[in-house]
Amino acid sequence: MQSVLQNACPERKKMSNYHTSVLPEETIGYLNIKRGEKYIDATLGGGGHTTQILEQGGKVLGIDVDQEALDEVEKRIKDQKFLVHVSSEKEQANIRLDADLILVKGNFRDIRKIAKKYGFENVAGIIFDLGVSSHQIDDANRGFSFSKEGPLDMRMDNNLSVTAKDLVNGLHRNELIEIFKRFGEENFAHGIATEIVKTRKEKPIETTKQLTEIIERVMPAKLNRMAAAARIFQSLRIVVNDELHAIEDALPEACSLLQTRGKLIVISFHSLEDRIVKHLFVKFEQQGMGKALTHQPVLATEKEIAMNVRSRSAKLRVFEKI
Numbered sequence: 156m157q158s159v160l161q162n163a164c165p166e167r168k169k170m171s172n173y174h175t176s177v178l179p180e181e182t183i184g185y186l187n188i189k190r191g192e193k194y195i196d197a198t199l200g201g202g203g204h205t206t207q208i209l210e211q212g213g214k215v216l217g218i219d220v221d222q223e224a225l226d227e228v229e230k231r232i233k234d235q236k237f238l239v240h241v242s243s244e245k246e247q248a249n250i251r252l253d254a255d256l257i258l259v260k261g262n263f264r265d266i267r268k269i270a271k272k273y274g275f276e277n278v279a280g281i282i283f284d285l286g287v288s289s290h291q292i293d294d295a296n297r298g299f300s301f302s303k304e305g306p307l308d309m310r311m312d313n314n315l316s317v318t319a320k321d322l323v324n325g326l327h328r329n330e331l332i333e334i335f336k337r338f339g340e341e342n343f344a345h346g347i348a349t350e351i352v353k354t355r356k357e358k359p360i361e362t363t364k365q366l367t368e369i370i371e372r373v374m375p376a377k378l379n380r381m382a383a384a385a386r387i388f389q390s391l392r393i394v395v396n397d398e399l400h401a402i403e404d405a406l407p408e409a410c411s412l413l414q415t416r417g418k419l420i421v422i423s424f425h426s427l428e429d430r431i432v433k434h435l436f437v438k439f440e441q442q443g444m445g446k447a448l449t450h451q452p453v454l455a456t457e458k459e460i461a462m463n464v465r466s467r468s469a470k471l472r473v474f475e476k477i
């Protein structure tokens with residue numbers, strides 16, 4: 156049997172850095188950075204988009220749920236000419252509001268509260284570059300990748316209490332079917348959930364490899380097992396991190412934080428995410444908040460896809476506040 160683990164994502168090996176930003180020129184082009192203006196990067200990741208804003212003179216509030224992302228950006232950007240303030244529990248009295256970059260650990264579903272605390276309430280632009288970073292996928296210990304053996308974790312925020320292992324071992328078969336169908340759009344949801352329930356009766360499913368082997372056992376050899384594993388892993392990740400609700404909560408708040416002609420930019424990687432973004436932008440238009448500048452999403456060019464395979468599924472949409 157051809158192993159999914161052996162064949163997955165050879166392109167990723169070529170990437171040595173933390174994360175390669177997708178659609179960088181398009182994102183910065185739409186933001187049209189002005190020196191001294193404020194921007195929020197709601198998904199800091201490796202800080203690629205943030206660095207571009209800083210280099211053009213913008214001030215950034217960078218948010219991420221993953222402490223590793225914040226540590227990475229702090230380490231890299233502190234060596235440069237920018238003044239960085241890192242948020243902490245005890246900072247109330249001495250927040251450096253003059254900083255070029257403020258780094259905050261938080262969930263973007265709380266964007267309004269976080270922005271208010273740091274004086275980013277009337278901003279020129281906000282970026283949401285959704286999903287996980289290459290670093291998160293490449294780190295086997297995080298459990299995001301079906302192609303790397305590690306614990307079945309998948310939490311972006313390690314303070315969350317429920318992991319993918321808890322879902323796979325604890326949910327009823329019908330709940331697993333629902334997750335695989337709804338968030339993975341997986342045709343073999345019944346078979347995979349049934350095999351999970353059978354396997355876990357003998358021994359708990361604790362690693363990515365065990366789950367991948369279950370998917371391989373169920374999927375007919377002629378079908379793309381790698382794609383099925385990607386869909387199943389993605390569906391569990393969406394539930395562990397409550398990703399779709401976070402987007403639904405955050406975008407209306409983000410829109411309310413924009414100044415007139417401020418831009419809200421969302422890059423999504425999944426049809427369910429893009430559908431939410433598209434519908435919310437229509438709703439914002441109907442509420443008279445502004446207009447969508449992209450009626451069709453902006454996609455990566457062939458050149459970008461050749462350099463960064465992750466950009467293949469990226470869809471960028473922009474909303475402008477009036």
Ligand SMILES: C[S@@+](CC[C@H](N)C(=O)[O-])C[C@H]1O[C@@H](n2cnc3c(N)ncnc32)[C@H](O)[C@@H]1O
Binds near residue numbers: 202203219285
């Ligand atoms: C695709 S990466 C962003 C990459 C970044 N734009 C760059 O250029 O390096 C997505 C990041 O968003 C973070 N993230 C995902 N959901 C989040 C949420 N609800 N709140 C805050 N951060 C989130 C992830 O931890 C990850 O670091």
